[in-house]
Amino acid sequence: MKAILYVCHGTRVKEGEEQAKQFIERCKEEIDVSIQEVSFLELSSPTIEQGFRTCVEKGATEIVVIPILLLTAGHAKEDIPQELQQVQNKFPHINVKYGRPFGVHQKIIQLLLQRISETKKEIQSDARLLLVGRGSTDPDTKRDFSLIVEALKKESSFKDIDVCFLAATDPTFEEGLIKAKQSQNSQVFVVPYLLFTGVLMKGMQKTLKNYSDEQQEFILSNYLGYHPLLEEVLHERVYEQIVSDGRS
Known part of the structure; x- marks a missing residue:
């Protein structure tokens, strides 16, 4: 059986x-x-x-x-x-x-775009997307994220898409945020590539409070979820x- x-x-x-x-x-x-x-x-x-x-x-x-x-x-x-x-x-x-x-699946690409849409923020022409992964020492992780970035560029209006990680590999979340801050894009959509809620999301919310200002808005979307x-x-x-x- x-x-x-x-x-x-x-x-x-x-x-x-x-x-x-x-x-x-x-x-x-x-x-x-x-x-x-x-x-x-x-x-x-x-x-x-x-x-x-x-x-x-x-x-x-x-x-x-x-x-x-x-x-x-x-x-x-x-x-x-x-x-x-x-x-x-x-x-x-x-x-x-x-x-x-x-x-890497097309339906997950659709879900990422849906999470961005749910922020109710109109995407500006110079908006940047920062995709945040959990992180792994496995080299296939970066390969998979490269494929996800390619798919997002085809399916969305974002011209600038970066990837960073919360642990185990570079660039770190902090490094990703610093690069986004230096870019001077008017909007930075921060999208967690995470399956479930937890301390990681709470930490991201706390960190992002220090980055938004009048010239540049950092927008955190929801995690993927079930x-x-x-x-x-x-x-x-x-x-x-x-x-x-x-x-x-």
Whole structure:
């Protein structure tokens, strides 16, 4: 019997954990698989092992594991597979298939533009966009953001688009803001490429208060969040694994 195990990142912020669980519950309703469980890589529960065991206890013989992550970086390529290997060693009779994170996707580009639109600010001709990622030492992160920038330039009126990161890699958020400040663009739209709420957003809000003035407005959009567009992307990631062996 087939099961799906969703692996979210996890957070110390209870609101972020609940948002993830609610997102998975909504997605489960549209997927015709009887066993579907949620788990977390760190900081929240149930853990990957607990979620895996629950699937097995419910009768699963094959488990499709879907990482609820925005990009393909260290968590997706190393941390989750390592956890799964340890668990699978305890259940060698279970067939495990590992799916893809959301990745660079046109629907996420649409969501970014929607978040900018939701600020209710008219975009000036010289407006600059600063895209803020969580950050990773994995080189694929910068590659993916380059693809996102290319897509945004095609889909929007922004001529100047920069990327910065909150941790682990350069340029830092502070460096991105300083560059934007020096650019003298009349508007700087700061767009967090983050999946859930947490201390990072609160820190960004506090930092930006020191940057806006009469000549230059810094505008913080909402983070991506567990939006219906992401539900559609998740459905794609699930079904590409379910049908990959020729069975529905």
